[in-house]
Amino acid sequence: MDFSTTIADLKNDTLSHLDLALDDERFEVEINEDGAVSAIFGVTLAFHRELGLKDGIVDSDGELTKSGAERLQTYLRKYLSEESGLDTSTLEVSADEQTSTLGEDPGFAVILTSTPGLSTKFQKYWDETLWPFSATMINICDPGTFNAPYMFDHI
Numbered sequence: 001m002d003f004s005t006t007i008a009d010l011k012n013d014t015l016s017h018l019d020l021a022l023d024d025e026r027f028e029v030e031i032n033e034d035g036a037v038s039a040i041f042g043v044t045l046a047f048h049r050e051l052g053l054k055d056g057i058v059d060s061d062g063e064l065t066k067s068g069a070e071r072l073q074t075y076l077r078k079y080l081s082e083e084s085g086l087d088t089s090t091l092e093v094s095a096d097e098q099t100s101t102l103g104e105d106p107g108f109a110v111i112l113t114s115t116p117g118l119s120t121k122f123q124k125y126w127d128e129t130l131w132p133f134s135a136t137m138i139n140i141c142d143p144g145t146f147n148a149p150y151m152f153d154h155i
Contacts, residue, residue, distance in 0.1 A: 003123040008035055010122065020126075026141075027134045034116035039130050041137040044107040048152055051143065057152065062106045064095040069108060071155040076110060079140070079149070084132040088112065110137060 001019045010031040017025045030038040049062055057068035064072075070093075077088040095108045112133050118125065139148035 001122075003121075003126060005122055007031060007037060007118040007120060007122055007125060011035060020130075022134070024134070024138055027137075029130060032116070035118050036116040037114040037118060037125060037130075039112045039133050041110045041134065042107060043110065043137075043141060044105040046105050051152070053152055054155070057155070058106075064093075064106070064108045066095075068155070069093045069095055072108075072110075072151065075151060075155045079151070079154070080112075080133065080136055084136050086112065086129060086133060090114070 001015060001021070012033055013031045015029040015031075017023070017027050020027070020029065026042045028040050028042075030040065032038065045058060045062055045064065049058060056065060057071070059065050073091065073093040076093065077091050080086045080091065081088045090113045092111050092113075093108055094111060112129075114125075114129070136148070139145045140151040143150040143153075
């Protein structure tokens with residue numbers, strides 16, 4: 001991956017964690033036809049269910065409930081905005097979103113989408129948005145990582 005290319009040159013591309021030289025396979029980036037960039041972080045629920053989740057987060061099949069998704073979305077918008085300074089107005093939590101990061105396990109995707117028509121260099125967008133989003137999501141998905149709050153404790 002050439003980080004010096006512009007986002008406009010990457011339209012209709014999907015970049016996996018390998019393309020981005022990341023060790024974490026939960027993260028991928030899609031550059032849409034309109035030039036909007038969607039950062040997608042997949043979260044499987046098996047580990048979190050083992051730790052014990054509050055009532056109403058998952059259903060009897062282990063799937064994220066609509067209420068659970070709404071609570072997570074509200075928390076993540078606030079936390080990512082305050083912690084990383086990101087514009088989270090477009091952030092959504094989707095249990096319906098199928099990404100290669102999820103596999104077959106029940107889970108959900110946290111999706112942060114930019115405005116269309118970005119023409120900046122990929123490196124700049126990586127430094128200012130994609131890396132802070134990815135790093136923060138990694139930290140809050142694992143209890144105790146870098147003293148970050150565990151996201152399921154706050155919804």
